[in-house]
Amino acid sequence: xxxxxxxxxxxxxxxxxxxxxxxxxxxxxxxxxxxxxxxxxxxxxxxxxxxxxxxxxxxxxxxxxxxxxxxxxxxxxxxxxxxxxxxxxxxxxxxxxxxxxxxxxxxxxxxxxxxxxxxxxxxxxxxxxxxxxxxxxxxxxxxxxxxxxxxxxxxxxxxxxxxxxxxxxxxxxxxxxxxxxxxxxxxxxxxxxxxxxxxxxxxxxxxxxxxxxxxxxxxxxxxxxxxxxxxxxxxxxxxxxxxxxxxxxxxxxxxxxxxxxxxxxxxxxxxxxxxxxxxxxxxxxxxxxxxxxxxxxxxxxxxxxxxxxxxxxx
Amino acid sequence: xxxxxxxxxxxxxxxxxxxxxxxxxxxxxxxxxxxxxxxxxxxxxxxxxxxxxxxxxxxxxxxxxxxxxxxxxxxxxxxxxxxxxxxxxxxxxxxxxxxxxxxxxxxxxxxxxxxxxxxxxxxxxxxxxxxxxxxxxxxxxxxxxxxxxxxxxxxxxxxxxxxxxxxxxxxxxxxxxxxxxxxxxxxxxxxxxxxxxxxxxxxxxxxxxxxxxxxxxxxxxxxxxxxxxxxxxxxxxxxxxxxxxxxxxxxxxxxxxxxxxxxxxxxxxxxxxxxxxxxxxxxxxxxxxxxxxxxxxxxxxxxxxxxxxxxxxxxxxxxxxxxxxxxxxxxxxxxxxxxxxxxxxxxxxxxxxxxxxxxxxxxxxxxxxxxxxxxxxxxx
Numbered sequence: 204x205x206x207x208x209x210x211x212x213x214x215x216x217x218x219x220x221x222x223x224x225x226x227x228x229x230x231x232x233x234x235x236x237x238x239x240x241x242x243x244x245x246x247x248x249x250x251x252x253x254x255x256x257x258x259x260x261x262x263x264x265x266x267x268x269x270x271x272x273x274x275x276x277x278x279x280x281x282x283x284x285x286x287x288x289x290x291x292x293x294x295x296x297x298x299x300x301x302x303x304x305x306x307x308x309x310x311x312x313x314x315x316x317x318x319x320x321x322x323x324x325x326x327x328x329x330x331x332x333x334x335x336x337x338x339x340x341x342x343x344x345x346x347x348x349x350x351x352x353x354x355x356x357x358x359x360x361x362x363x364x365x366x367x368x369x370x371x372x373x374x375x376x377x378x379x380x381x382x383x384x385x386x387x388x389x390x391x392x393x394x395x396x397x398x399x400x401x402x403x404x405x406x407x408x409x410x411x412x413x414x415x416x417x418x419x420x421x422x423x424x425x426x427x428x429x430x431x432x433x434x435x436x437x438x439x440x441x442x443x444x445x446x447x448x449x450x451x452x453x454x455x456x457x458x459x460x461x462x463x464x465x466x467x468x469x470x471x472x473x474x475x476x477x478x479x480x481x482x483x484x485x486x487x488x489x490x491x492x493x494x495x496x497x498x499x500x501x502x503x504x505x506x507x508x509x510x511x512x513x514x515x516x517x
Numbered sequence: 518x519x520x521x522x523x524x525x526x527x528x529x530x531x532x533x534x535x536x537x538x539x540x541x542x543x544x545x546x547x548x549x550x551x552x553x554x555x556x557x558x559x560x561x562x563x564x565x566x567x568x569x570x571x572x573x574x575x576x577x578x579x580x581x582x583x584x585x586x587x588x589x590x591x592x593x594x595x596x597x598x599x600x601x602x603x604x605x606x607x608x609x610x611x612x613x614x615x616x617x618x619x620x621x622x623x624x625x626x627x628x629x630x631x632x633x634x635x636x637x638x639x640x641x642x643x644x645x646x647x648x649x650x651x652x653x654x655x656x657x658x659x660x661x662x663x664x665x666x667x668x669x670x671x672x673x674x675x676x677x678x679x680x681x682x683x684x685x686x687x688x689x690x691x692x693x694x695x696x697x698x699x700x701x702x703x704x705x706x707x708x709x710x711x712x713x714x715x716x717x718x719x720x721x722x723x724x725x726x727x728x729x730x731x732x733x734x735x736x737x738x739x740x741x742x743x744x745x746x747x748x749x750x751x752x753x754x755x756x757x758x759x760x761x762x763x764x765x766x767x768x769x770x771x772x773x774x775x776x777x778x779x780x781x782x783x784x785x786x787x788x789x790x791x792x793x794x795x796x797x798x799x800x801x802x803x804x805x806x807x808x809x810x811x812x813x814x815x816x817x818x819x820x821x822x823x824x825x826x827x828x829x830x831x832x833x834x835x836x837x838x839x840x841x842x843x844x845x846x847x848x849x850x851x852x853x854x855x856x857x858x859x860x861x862x863x864x865x866x867x868x869x870x871x872x873x874x875x876x877x878x879x880x881x882x883x884x885x886x887x888x889x890x891x892x893x894x895x896x897x
Binding site: 204205206207208209212214216217218220221224225229230234237238240242243245246247398399401402405406411412413414415419420 | 619620694705710714717718720721722723724725726727739740742743744746747750751752755756805814815816817818819820821822825826827828829830831833834841844845848
């Protein structure tokens with residue numbers, strides 16, 4: 204029961220909307236299962252406080268002028284990027300080696316717990332509010348995101364006709380495209396690193412999720428029946444991510460499955476120097492990534508946009 | 518009239534400390550000679566309190582009043598037991614130890630001990646809960662019901678209003694995302710994991726342009742680590758922020774720049790942040806447990822089941838339905854008026870009168886008994 208100002212609220216409308224989102228695929232089985240997971244299962248035995256040590260180290264680094272720069276895409280995760288990792292690397296060389304050599308040689312477990320404790324302490328001391336300015340990085344990112352092209356109606360009509368089976372879209376080139384896929388019964392999920400476009404899709408009950416590192420979500424996705432993966436903005440992915448995405452698609456798509464990479468930039472864009480420019484991937488690089496994971500490469504075009512088309516071979 | 522308060526700690530932003538300070542100010546307004554004694558304190562506390570050993574000097578004064586704050590096990594309960602002042606116990610509640618079992622065995626021991634000691638503090642003139650929920654617990658612990666009562670409360674919003682909003686945090690929070698806020702220590706009874714679950718549903722299913730902010734100390738590493746792990750597993754780690762203990766300026770920025778206040782707590786003795794959120798005009802969504810329904814009164818959103826997708830839809834509706842939101846805020850403002858300074862000071866005055874008149878009645882009874890004995894001796 205929900206009470207608003209002491210009176211029982213009629214929940215029917217809310218329940219209907221929640222159910223509609225569930226049916227649309229906005230909540231997958233894994234998310235729903237995690238809602239039931241006991242927090243006690245997340246507890247690790249040996250987490251101890253290193254707050255003072257980390258605080259001293261942070262101060263020492265700042266005194267020496269060491270800068271823990273945030274990455275352009277504001278990621279702070281475990282992909283080898285971000286201020287946390289940068290900090291951890293410095294910490295590992297300074298502390299863990301000393302501890303290892305001096306006192307507890309070859310105790311991997313100790314290192315794991317030590318690292319975890321430092322991670323927790325670092326976040327406590329240097330996280331949001333106590334951490335570093337992220338505004339510049341956020342501005343760079345906004346400029347980059349605003350330059351992503353939105354696909355037109357011709358593409359909405361043509362691309363859903365390609366391949367077969369459900370589609371996963373990485374990078375949302377406008378909600379119209381997603382609606383066309385959904386109306387054709389083909390949209391499984393769309394992912395983006397831009398929360399604004401995702402929020403717009405969610406408002407239309409389209410299955411779209413935000414994640415700064417989409418691959419982390421994809422590995423947990425139930426992909427039965429997937430026949431097409433559309434990468435709308437490959438230039439927004441790092442080289443490692445393009446490769447990992449091709450590997451993931453290869454493992455999930457059956458023979459004849461299609462992976463589409465939009466070729467948004469020509470070679471001349473590589474030197475454009477525009478605000479928020481991230482990177483340019485040459486067609487050769489993208490083809491190589493696809494072939495390496497068992498795709499035969501070709502080209503398709505729709506609405507004036509060229510796509511690199513990888514078809515899964517046996 | 519001389520009134521002493523003894524607290525376990527007097528720290529900036531600490532709930533018990535804040536209440537002790539509010540009472541102190543009310544006592545000063547009432548013209549009392551007021552002092553605070555604490556077992557320990559931080560920089561802020563040092564400006565107002567003395568260490569509790571100094572209270573020994575006043576313990577034998579039968580005319581003095583002692584207000585003893587009890588909310589966790591602290592050795593200074595012995596001062597309360599030994600004191601010959603007129604005594605009132607103010608009970609802030611002790612978390613049931615079970616909440617800590619998986620996270621901090623030491624806290625289990627302290628909470629168990631705290632509850633055991635509480636049963637030894639029944640020898641007092643008045644026992645006050647900071648809510649009726651707490652008062653009922655006192656009665657269940659063996660305190661005579663007729664000597665129990667409810668302490669009026671006054672959230673320290675003036676202090677927050679007077680603080681300069683942290684400009685950096687304010688800028689960060691005003692970037693267009695919908696901010697869900699939770700204020701308080703990240704401890705297991707507050708069920709921060711459930712706040713993360715609700716946020717995960719809202720973020721995943723309803724509005725990706727959102728973030729969750731926890732403002733409050735992170736005293737238990739194992740619990741904090743488990744919360745981070747859950748947020749990571751649910752794919753929202755990049756949008757869940759633990760600020761730790763924050764300054765008044767930062768807290769003000771959090772309240773002013775957030776859109777909703779969420780409480781999933783399953784055990785609260787009162788929950789001051791609910792009223793702070795009322796003050797700053799945040800619609801409050803709270804799970805109905807402990808003293809929370811009593812504190813909310815007939816204001817805000819109170820839910821009895823943690824149906825996360827449903828609550829995520831409710832958040833969405835509050836964002837779209839300005840009429841509903843305004844009705845909630847209006848009720849919250851009206852509720853907050855009931856905790857105003859005048860009402861609080863009057864409540865404190867009544868408590869002092871009750872304590873003092875109890876003392877007078879006892880003195881008069883003792884005097885009458887002495888006179889009666891003297892008469893009998895004369896006759897005999």
